[in-house]
Amino acid sequence: MHSKIAALLLPVLALGNPLPQATPDPSLITIVESSYSGNGCPQGSVSTSTSPDKTVITYGFDLFQTYIGPGTKSSDHSKNCQLHLNLKYPGGFQYAVVDATYHGFARMDKGVTGTFLTTYYFSQDAGKTSTTRSSFTGGGALLEGQVYTKQDSVETTATVWSPCGTTGILNINNRVSLTSSNSSAAGELSNDDATVAFTQQLHVAWKACTPGKGGDSGNGDVIGINQPSSDVAIGQ
């Protein structure tokens, strides 16, 4: 299963300029740095890789796994991992789609239900969130265990008045959880990797940035979330 997932990831990692010294395009929204927190992603259990043009980031999770059934504790039934992406925005008007793709594994007896919930929000506008949810029902094909792909697309816009741009923090809170109507039934649900890509970027600049002159105060800048769409595919 894991070699299949690695093969799926290769095209993503191959995106962008292969030169290691490639400088990010200053007209694109780029990932400056990233961090993560939560009981599904303790320090040391996550591998991270960013494309040379800094528009795509991939995380591999070793411990983002939930279990339910005989011998499990309630802390095994739910895990979360929040991703924090510190983004650099060019000045002007931005339209971008955040495409997030998740792969994992689901195995569930009849009576077990799994949920993978993702909430997207900007720290600048924490009251406005976009949430996607994928549900898994035990029994049938999930008795044997299946890999799955969850694909989210979230539209974002930003209006950045500072000619030299500003920064924004996008938070992506992922939670996988299991419930059961039968204490003898068992199940597991994992999230093995996440790839977050900024695509379809449209950028309209109003003023040129003059390095060294600094920007206007960023007080008028607006960065926000629009509509999400989500899809889950189980099996190959």
Ligand SMILES: *[C@@H]1O[C@H](CO)[C@@H](O)[C@H](O)[C@H]1NC(C)=O
């Ligand atoms: C509960 O789950 C176990 C294990 O899957 C199964 O053998 C049993 O028939 C289930 N009981 C009910 C009432 O569905």
